[in-house]
Amino acid sequence: MKTITRLSLLVSSLIALGVGHAENIAVMGETVYTMAGEPLKAGVILISNGKIAAIGPKASINIPDGYRILKAVVVTPGLIDAHATVGLSGLLNQAQDQDMLEKSSAVQPELRALDAYNAKDPLVGWVRSYGVTTVNTGHAPAALISGQTMIVKTFGRTADEDVINPAAMTAVTLGRNGLTNTEGGPAASKSPGNRSKAVAMLRAELIKAQEYAKKRAAKDESKRPGRDLKVETLLRALTGVQPLLITANRQQDIISALRIAKEFNLKIVLDGCADAPMVLDQIKASGFSVIVHPTMQRSYEDMENLSVETAGKLHAAGIPIALQSSYEAYVPKTRVVLFEAAIAAAHGLSFEAALASITSGAATLLGIADRTGSLVPGKDADLALYDGDPFEYTSHCTGTIVGGMIFADGAH
Amino acid sequence: MPNRPLLCLAALLGVAAGVSAQEKPQVFTGAQIIPISGAPIAHGVLIVAGGKIIAVGPVDKISLPVGAEIHDVTGKVLMPGLVDSHSHIGSGSGGDGSGPIQPEARVLDSLDARDASIQKARAGGITTVNVMPGSGHLISGQTLYLKLRTARTVDDLLIKLPDGTNAGGLKMANGTNSMRGANGFPGTRAKSAALVREEYIKAQEYRDKIKRAAGDAEKLPPRDLALEEIGEVLAGQRIVQNHTHRHDDILTVLRLSQEFGFKVVLHHVSEGWKVAPEIAAAHAPCSVIMIDSPGGKLETKDADWRTPAILEQAGVLVGFHTDDPICDSRRFLRSAALAVRAGMTRPGALAAVTIANAKILGLDDRVGSLEPGKDADFIVLSADPLSVYAHIEQTWVEGTKVFDLSRPADHLYAVGGAGAGDSRRAQLCCFTSAWDLIANANNGGEQ
Numbered sequence: 001m002k003t004i005t006r007l008s009l010l011v012s013s014l015i016a017l018g019v020g021h022a023e024n025i026a027v028m029g030e031t032v033y034t035m036a037g038e039p040l041k042a043g044v045i046l047i048s049n050g051k052i053a054a055i056g057p058k059a060s061i062n063i064p065d066g067y068r069i070l071k072a073v074v075v076t077p078g079l080i081d082a083h084a085t086v087g088l089s090g091l092l093n094q095a096q097d098q099d100m101l102e103k104s105s106a107v108q109p110e111l112r113a114l115d116a117y118n119a120k121d122p123l124v125g126w127v128r129s130y131g132v133t134t135v136n137t138g139h140a141p142a143a144l145i146s147g148q149t150m151i152v153k154t155f156g157r158t159a160d161e162d163v164i165n166p167a168a169m170t171a172v173t174l175g176r177n178g179l180t181n182t183e184g185g186p187a188a189s190k191s192p193g194n195r196s197k198a199v200a201m202l203r204a205e206l207i208k209a210q211e212y213a214k215k216r217a218a219k220d221e222s223k224r225p226g227r228d229l230k231v232e233t234l235l236r237a238l239t240g241v242q243p244l245l246i247t248a249n250r251q252q253d254i255i256s257a258l259r260i261a262k263e264f265n266l267k268i269v270l271d272g273c274a275d276a277p278m279v280l281d282q283i284k285a286s287g288f289s290v291i292v293h294p295t296m297q298r299s300y301e302d303m304e305n306l307s308v309e310t311a312g313k314l315h316a317a318g319i320p321i322a323l324q325s326s327y328e329a330y331v332p333k334t335r336v337v338l339f340e341a342a343i344a345a346a347h348g349l350s351f352e353a354a355l356a357s358i359t360s361g362a363a364t365l366l367g368i369a370d371r372t373g374s375l376v377p378g379k380d381a382d383l384a385l386y387d388g389d390p391f392e393y394t395s396h397c398t399g400t401i402v403g404g405m406i407f408a409d410g411a412h
Numbered sequence: 413m414p415n416r417p418l419l420c421l422a423a424l425l426g427v428a429a430g431v432s433a434q435e436k437p438q439v440f441t442g443a444q445i446i447p448i449s450g451a452p453i454a455h456g457v458l459i460v461a462g463g464k465i466i467a468v469g470p471v472d473k474i475s476l477p478v479g480a481e482i483h484d485v486t487g488k489v490l491m492p493g494l495v496d497s498h499s500h501i502g503s504g505s506g507g508d509g510s511g512p513i514q515p516e517a518r519v520l521d522s523l524d525a526r527d528a529s530i531q532k533a534r535a536g537g538i539t540t541v542n543v544m545p546g547s548g549h550l551i552s553g554q555t556l557y558l559k560l561r562t563a564r565t566v567d568d569l570l571i572k573l574p575d576g577t578n579a580g581g582l583k584m585a586n587g588t589n590s591m592r593g594a595n596g597f598p599g600t601r602a603k604s605a606a607l608v609r610e611e612y613i614k615a616q617e618y619r620d621k622i623k624r625a626a627g628d629a630e631k632l633p634p635r636d637l638a639l640e641e642i643g644e645v646l647a648g649q650r651i652v653q654n655h656t657h658r659h660d661d662i663l664t665v666l667r668l669s670q671e672f673g674f675k676v677v678l679h680h681v682s683e684g685w686k687v688a689p690e691i692a693a694a695h696a697p698c699s700v701i702m703i704d705s706p707g708g709k710l711e712t713k714d715a716d717w718r719t720p721a722i723l724e725q726a727g728v729l730v731g732f733h734t735d736d737p738i739c740d741s742r743r744f745l746r747s748a749a750l751a752v753r754a755g756m757t758r759p760g761a762l763a764a765v766t767i768a769n770a771k772i773l774g775l776d777d778r779v780g781s782l783e784p785g786k787d788a789d790f791i792v793l794s795a796d797p798l799s800v801y802a803h804i805e806q807t808w809v810e811g812t813k814v815f816d817l818s819r820p821a822d823h824l825y826a827v828g829g830a831g832a833g834d835s836r837r838a839q840l841c842c843f844t845s846a847w848d849l850i851a852n853a854n855n856g857g858e859q
Binding site for chain 2: 091093122123296299306307309330332333334339342345346392393394
């Protein structure tokens with residue numbers, strides 16, 4: 001009976017903490033992984049106005065009066081999930097809380113995550129309770145072009161308050177999972193029905209966007225075409241402003257993605273890449289980054305060849321990587337990047353490289369390294385606090401700080 | 413006819429393999445041994461022979477048999493093979509879409525002993541497993557308890573009971589999975605329970621008719637596979653393994669179990685934390701699943717990692733399961749570790765993947781702990797079993813090594829990669845198959 005009361009109390013305290021506000025905080029960590037240089041022993045981070053004001057060894061930092069003091073065994077930058085659908089694919093998995101895939105057409109780049117993101121979905125709070133402060137979330141990899149992703153902080157307020165990049169990437173899926181005739185694919189479309197058709201459709205859309213751009217530049221205003229949200233989105237990919245996030249797991253799909261990037265001179269980000277170990281040289285030569293599939297993702301169909309060692313192999317080859325929670329149709333409804341990185345750290349990726357894949361490395365990959373991903377004065381006060389090695393199964397996240405706002409309701 | 417010489421050969425080889433694995437006592441020395449049945453031993457010795465455990469204890473207190481094969485496992489951790497109380501490895505099946513109650517359907521008649529999922533389970537240290545039909549029925553069929561011996565067919569995996577029958581349980585489910593609302597399937601929870609009660613009453617009457625016939629063939633009712641099967645449950649010969657999530661569904665299972673007097677294990681129990689005292693009072697063991705986030709369906713929205721700890725505190729016997737492919741068999745120990753993270757005791761969590769699950773399957777007289785006389789099922793780990801950095805290096809079943817991380821083919825199943833989804837290559841006892849030669853040659857460069 002006691003336990004039941006304790007659990008319900010916990011739930012109410014969670015809600016109360018959700019509406020906190022930024023305060024002056026001093027975080028003291030026995031080990032602080034700044035991800036900008038060597039880890040600090042007995043480090044202190046001063047936080048003011050939601051930003052990191054100072055960081056250094058305890059001896060060098062004077063904690064002003066009135067600062068709230070938090071202590072932890074290990075402090076890391078707030079974790080970054082480089083590709084998720086959290087906030088769009090809700091906890092309940094009922095039609096009313098599943099906004100990660102619109103099935104009326106295979107090509108819908110105009111769909112914005114911003115217009116669907118539910119900052120209050122319990123799974124946003126769930127990933128935050130393990131240290132995640134930033135998520136690149138959006139439309140699921142299950143249509144040729146399913147929509148756009150946004151980069152959002154996990155404050156849990158509203159999409160507009162929490163967003164830091166409303167149009168980060170446009171999600172493209174090659175391979176079986178992007179086909180219309182697969183389970184979960186857009187039912188209203190006949191195409192694409194196979195790989196050749198998928199690539200032909202994608203090329204046709206990109207060519208349309210190129211031609212649209214030319215026509216929009218026409219001197220005679222009356223000859224310019226009307227606005228087209230679909231094409232405008234792809235145009236941002238062509239100009240390098242909003243890269244295509246191309247999910248490709250089979251090696252032939254990875255190669256197709258690279259071929260398309262070359263043809264249209266695109267900057268892309270590769271996603272998934274279960275077969276990456278077979279085409280490491282080609283990925284390396286392309287210079288593109290890879291958001292590697294979750295290490296614990298189930299291996300079937302296009303992901304049949306996935307391995308817990310792939311993240312380590314990509315890193316060893318010098319290819320920039322980040323890890324992700326990806327999309328789950330059933331259970332677990334969301335994965336947690338902390339746990340995915342832990343498995344990578346146990347299978348060939350060094351501790352610091354694994355941590356970088358969900359902090360500094362992910363920030364660089366997502367183009368947000370000026371704001372978050374490392375503990376440096378002037379950056380957002382995004383921190384995760386642990387009572388031991390963050391990757392150990394039996395350690396706990398004892399607090400998460402998002403933009404100076406403390407979320408600490410016990411050990412998670 | 414052309415088959416015959418081959419069959420004979422296989423039989424001979426089989427016998428030869430059996431003898432070679434058993435004739436010499438094997439000694440594993442120097443590891444930290446976690447026997448589960450007692451306190452961990454810092455520097456231990458395990459002696460096995462004839463597929464059984466002969467002795468286990470500290471290095472300085474156990475005398476080694478003459479002529480034994482010595483395995484130096486200094487620096488490693490050795491513990492019982494893991495027991496998974498709920499899995500779907502081996503591509504098995506149970507009832508089909510024709511109706512909600514199909515106790516006559518057997519996993520036995522559908523299991524692929526060479527499926528890659530079975531080899532991955534060995535890589536995860538699982539040596540005993542309850543393979544279940546799905547949860548889309550009120551009664552979906554007969555489960556099969558298996559030992560993950562090196563196998564060519566399902567027969568090589570079976571656990572024989574003293575009466576010669578195959579060990580297994582009966583899979584039941586309640587809640588939304590079996591509420592399909594068509595084809596005779598229930599549309600509500602009340603209807604689900606009513607259908608189950610009707611079936612059990614029918615089975616009671618069938619049993620009584622047979623009893624009254626007293627062997628008189630004229631008076632015997634025609635054989636009914638479904639009712640015979642429920643009869644085994646009523647007689648306490650078969651444990652009901654019941655999928656259930658919501659707290660009210662859990663109570664329904666307990667109510668039915670009490671009405672008909674059957675032994676039941678509650679599986680998943682996402683809301684078990686809400687009714688821990690009731691579960692404890694009913695003496696129903698729980699097999700808990702640990703999922704990386706709550707939700708995914710309505711009845712698991714309140715799933716909580718603290719459930720095992722709360723049940724443990726209430727005095728409930730707690731096991732874990734993979735529900736593979738829901739959780740990966742290779743990460744089974746992670747379930748125990750996450751439960752410790754959420755407040756369960758370490759001994760309780762380690763028991764939950766070994767002896768508690770053995771009890772849940774009614775097999776604790778032969779597996780689940782390292783004790784003399786029990787089956788020589790054990791695993792060798794590189795580090796503490798609850799650490800993310802620990803690797804399972806060897807898995808042994810009845811004194812035979814069935815997984816070795818240092819073998820390229822086994823390494824592939826352990827970590828994944830091209831070919832890890834393929835069936836286990838043909839198993840012959842005394843020589844490497846052509847497939848293994850090719851696989852080893854292909855992997856040789858990078859392993």
